[in-house]
Each structure stands twice: as C-alpha cells, then as structure tokens.
Amino acid sequence: MSYAPSALRSPAPPRPPGTDAPPTREVPYFAPVRVRGLRHRTHRLLRHRRRAVAAGLAVTAAALVAAGPQPGGAAHGDRRVRGHPVTAQAARHPAPRLVSAPVRIADAETVRLLRPGDRVDVVAAGTGAGGTDARAGGATSVVARGARVAEVPGTAAAAGEGGSLVVLSVPRATATRLVGAGTLARLAVILW
Helix, strand or coil: CCCCCCCCCCCCCCCCCCCCCCCCCCCCCCCCCCCCCHHHHHHHHHHHHHHHHHHHHHHHHHHHHHHCCCCCCCCCCCCCCCCCCCCHHHHHCCCCCEEEEEEEECCHHHHCCCCCCCEEEEEEECCCCCCCCHHHCCCCEEEEEEEEEEECCCCHHHCCCCCEEEEEEEEHHHHHHHHHHHHHCEEEEEEC
C-alpha cells in the first residue's frame, strides 16, 4: 500500500510555552502525620539511661579492682602500685605494733582534759640522770610524740600528789622509754 503525500500530515505547529502542562487540580485534604509513641520512647530512654550509667559504673569498678594489687604478689624493692604513694622506708618497714603503756602524769588537772582517741606528746621534766631539777633551769625532753590516748581510768579528783594515770597506745620501743622516764622525771602531756 502506498501512501499519498496528502495522507502524510505535517507536524503540528508548536504551542506557546506553558500550555503543554496538564490542567491544575485541587489537592485533597490529608490529616497531619503523627508519630505514635515518641513521648513514651523518650521517657523510656531516660529511665534506662540511669540503669546504663549504673551498669557502666559497676563495670568500671570491677575493672579497677581487677587491675589493682594482686593478693600474694611479691613486692620487690621500692616497686609501687599505681595510685598508692608509698615511701621507700614504709614499704620496707611495716607500721610498728602498738602496745598499751600506763603512764602517770604529774598534773591531774591536765588529765581531766584528755579523752580516748586524743593525740598527745609526753614530755619528761624534773630530776634526771644528771641530778638537775627542771625548775632550776634543767632540761626537758620529749619522750613520746603523737601517742594516742587509749583510756583515762579513774578521775583526776581521785588522784593524789602522785598525779593521774593515763593509758597510751604507743610502739613497744616508745613504751620502754615512757616507763624509764616515769621513774626518773615528772611527766607532762601536750595536747594536739
């Protein structure tokens, strides 16, 4: 079949710009989009946040305990555990064992001021080995420094001329010095 030239159409004339768009229509109404449970999720996250922080602190504490000094571990020389400052002398020499030393203090009124747990320095004054009297310009010496008062038996009112008794908690070597000084001189205390 052959087509006649009249059957062929010529292209349509171009339209003016903007007329080739479809006609406008009204957009239908849509309800607003709401996300359900957002408030509930926020409260739940805040509630679980406290638990997460508590769990994190527990894990941190466990890690610190695990990284700390191991029981039975041998300490060599001046080796230190991180975070625990220890002097070289304290690492080699443990704290001395304390003993109770009864001491008669010359001034009974001063003993009335003492309470268990107080710290005192004990001073020896009076006739010493050289025969000098402290009141006449003789020497005084500190026999014990930082002794802890363990007990104050009796009352100062019951004490006679000999003074009043105090029990001090001191190392064994200091207790020996206190007993020796108590036989040679009158003892006094200085409260901290």
